[in-house]
């Protein structure tokens with residue numbers, strides 16, 4: 011373990027690095043590599059800066075890495091697919107080896123995808139790796155995003171990186187949708203058909219936009235080639251660019267860490283990139299690649315041969331998009347049909363579709379992207395944060411997150427309403443009604459429950475600090491009393507439970523200006539105070555040293571009644587066992 | 600604007616529309632087309648009598664003593680032998696109790712009894728008969744001609760059946776708890792009979808909608824799909840992207856997180 015103590019604030023960072031460089035000049039910690047590169051391209055500073063970076067270790071910090079690696083897996087396998095995929099909607103007779111389609115007229119895109127699946131060695135495996143990789147990529151992106159949200163890692167100075175991440179997650183979904191549409195099978199064609207419907211639902215200009223996108227009337231012959239350019243060129247380029255910026259910012263800001271003894275807002279406790287973290291990360295890449303490959307070798311994904319070629323007339327039961335677009339599909343299924351109306355001028359307002367698609371996507375990602383700024387405005391907290399919050403210590407934020415996830419899940423499950431109906435033998439109409447209701451009442455309930463749970467957990471933490479850990483040992487005293495023995499916490503154990511701060515709601519300052527007129531800021535400030543109240547009314551303050559002191563005195567009485575030897579034994583085993591598990595104390599010298 | 604227009608984007612609208620269209624054309628057809636002759640001219644009077652006895656004992660409580668129909672079951676006059684054969688050989692009839700849809704159940708009668716029941720109902724009024732063997736024989740893949748026939752069956756299936764039964768015949772939900780069942784159990788004869796009789800919410804596909812050759816091709820396509828080894832691996836129920844998404848979340852992410860935790864535990 012290494013602890014690098016340097017000043018955290020971003021502005022002081024580069025100066026520090028330079029100083030570090032000079033300090034390490036003589037010791038040459040990684041002289042070999044940095045020196046070799048420096049001799050050739052003169053980049054020793056940059057290389058050693060990167061290689062010496064310290065990364066804290068926690069499984070939840072690997073979620074972003076899963077995303078990164080599965081994206082790389084997609085890039086590699088995607089390049090393979092381009093060798094054979096033909097992005098064309100020209101009709102050709104299928105003559106490959108899949109019997110149930112022989113002789114059927116299909117588009118060249120579909121034919122070439124069938125060839126990849128049946129007639130090109132390893133093609134199906136690569137296709138399945140590409141698609142499973144894509145699903146896991148986006149799963150990991152969302153899981154990573156949830157980790158960042160619930161630990162408050164988006165706070166200053168990392169707001170920009172949160173916005174980058176938001177854009178990345180949206181692009182990933184669009185990239186997936188574009189890829190999903192390429193093989194031109196019945197399901198993806200239905201997806202494009204739905205997309206056409208979304209676009210057409212834009213008030214007034216919808217039909218023009220649709221003609222623009224499809225190069226004429228749906229389906230036309232232009233959409234697959236166009237989506238192909240988007241899928242293999244445009245979005246991957248932006249994805250990689252943004253992703254690079256994202257990672258660079260992580261280097262610049264340094265990684266956040268969970269609170270713990272020895273971990274402060276101005277240091278990072280963990281392993282240096284070289285050699286420990288590189289080895290771990292490299293190993294993890296192969297693990298991700300291996301797991302995706304294993305899944306792809308064992309489980310079918312997107313069996314386009316079973317779906318059949320796209321043709322605008324048929325639809326199939328169980329038409330669903332890939333999971334990351336499910337929430338929009340679900341919103342469409344929940345929106346009642348009678349939202350559509352025709353106004354003067356014979357314009358159709360497809361309010362049964364428009365809000366669930368064209369509006370929903372920007373709103374969802376917009377809200378996500380704006381959250382850090384809203385929170386810092388409400389809390390008035392403009393300081394830098396490099397120590398993560400434990401989710402329970404920010405109850406309102408955690409509850410907001412869970413409420414949002416609940417809303418998302420309701421939409422997501424609505425997209426599978428037909429499958430729920432058939433698997434649970436329920437009426438699809440009842441399920442739809444239930445989910446509509448749940449969409450509105452679910453999030454507040456989830457909010458309330460989560461917040462209560464967080465507050466209770468905080469109270470439990472307080473109990474633990476004040477009265478120690480329950481040992482499960484029951485003492486019977488000579489006078490017949492029973493009491494459970496509580497082992498006091500070691501300072502190292504106690505630290506994470508008491509280190510956080512609990513802000514108080516903001517107070518409104520000047521309501522009126524000196525002339526007794528409502529000042530224009532006052533209204534904004536009132537809103538802010540209200541929101542701040544909402545965030546922080548329910549507080550459980552961490553134990554203060556004084557409280558701890560008082561509690562210890564109270565505890566001393568019964569302890570004194572114990573036989574001295576046993577008391578000591580209890581203390582020492584407790585303390586000794588704990589010290590083992592504190593990594594930060596051990597140094598890797 | 601009227602209520603119909605408002606609902607036309609409902610997910611079930613396409614199914615309902617098709618159902619309506621098919622029912623209307625099917626209904627019109629059954630008015631004008633010559634009825635199928637009674638299927639089994641060779642059945643003996645004995646069989647009809649046996650069938651009547653079985654019917655009185657097992658079915659009359661719902662369908663009436665003369666199969667004229669009651670509150671708890673429709674009339675069977677004119678439904679034809681195919682309908683009885685389909686309903687009884689899949690175990691749907693005799694129905695155990697009121698339900699949104701007669702579920703597939705254990706078959707209660709043996710072949711001769713079913714034939715007798717069918718003969719009895721057929722004797723009450725003309726209707727679609729038991730299909731000829733020739734049309735229910737599965738076309739085996741192998742020759743280009745046969746392969747083409749199977750592929751045509753696939754096209755017919757996707758246009759006429761997939762919207763209810765799913766692309767792979769895995770089944771799908773209809774409105775209000777009704778469902779189109781999975782097609783992995785039905786025998787060729789039952790598939791044919793289902794098409795000509797249109798049980799429950801399923802439309803009737805008479806010989807003008809889908810010719811007997813076409814029906815045979817559909818049957819052969821379904822059989823070929825069943826025989827198809829799953830080239831891509833386990834199929835996750837052929838339910839499409841929903842099961843794939845759940846799998847990616849639960850197993851994909853689960854395994855990878857387990858890996859991350861394990862790696863974190865490794866000392867440097």
Ligand code: HEM
Nearest residue numbers: 084085088089091092095141144186189190192242246312
């Ligand atoms: C980085 C994120 C990426 C995601 C999320 C993604 C996603 C997808 C998806 C879901 C499909 C449908 C696959 C199927 O089941 O057939 C697909 C197809 C395809 N992708 Fe990607 N992809 C990515 C990157 C790339 C890149 C960088 C390339 C090319 C350099 C590429 C090339 C292709 C091609 C050629 C197809 C069509 C071939 C086929 O469908 O088998 N992809 N992609």
